[in-house]
Amino acid sequence: MAIEIQKASNAAEALGIAHSRMSWAVQANLASVYPDEFRDADTSMQAADKAYSEKAYDASIALANDVVRIISDDLMAEVNALREAEAQLAADKAIADEVMPKAQDRIEWADLNNIKADYPEVYNSAHSAMEAAQKAYQIEKYAAATQLANEVLSTLSSEFEAKVTADRAEKARLAAEAKAKEEAEKEAQALIAQNKKYAEVAISDARSRYDWAASKNAANNYPDLFKEGGNLLADAQTAFNALDYVRAKDLAAQAYWTLMEIGEFAPLPATYKVRLIPERRDCLWRIAEYQFVYNNPYKWPVLYEANKKTFKDPSNPNLIFPDQVLTIPSIKGEVRQGAWDPKKTYQPLPK
Incomplete structure (x- = not known):
């Protein structure tokens, strides 16, 4: 009797800890x-x-410990860190929302005053920073977006505006700036061509991996x-069609590495x-004879010992019923997870 009371006490303590984890x-x-x-x-x-x-205290302790194992200290720390990151992201967004319109x-102003023609390097620097800020904002890199927007404000400052007013009288400077603009445009076209090539290769690699995964029943x-992986690949193609080759390359790379996580077979x-x-x-x-169980009747x-406590008659291994869920212990160090699914390979x- 005392042993049973102690087991009940131990089980209650384990359940308390597990319930605390579930509440969190x-x-x-x-x-x-x-x-x-x-x-x-x-x-x-x-x-x-x-x-x-049901007074199955040992099983109750084991299951409660399983809850603590799943909702581990590491997992809790990771989730808390994620929440903190989300809060930081919101704070960064608020700052970016204030700075971005000013930079725009x-x-x-630069567009209205034809700064691109007279000061292409300055304009391209600011415009590139603005585009980069917008792209960073779109992918929620708000701190980077703020920094790039501040670069725009610094580049197109009031001091620069005063300089533009004075320099407009100098034709020689206009000619020099026109030449710089032409060179900048050539560099931009070369960069676009290079980025397009990189994007084509990245999309091709991701497509090959996607097709392989499809052939292995990855769906x-x-x-x-x-x-x-499929969504990322589709987004990469959309970006490519929109001539956004840098984004297309990045998305295709994400698709490729996501699809690389897919194995030839599902976990047992x-x-x-x-x-x-x-x-x-x-x-x-x-059941033991099934290839995905033990491939050996x-x-x-092993199945009986692992599940008999859940049997209606634990002393009778032949008495099992449809829809009864059996746990399949690992016997060779194989990784097992989830429930058997007839659609999976x-x-x-x-043996």
């Missing part, structure tokens, strides 16, 4: 950032509570990565839901 996860909106981890932790939490209510006003094996499943198969009834022997005792476990 809800407050931190973990489901929006790490949906898989939140789902797994929530599933384990519910199972731990259920096990405790100076660009419009089902790694749906999130495959979708993300960690759970299996018993199916109702009239012509070949599921049993532990046959003689390994059925799994590499058979070596």
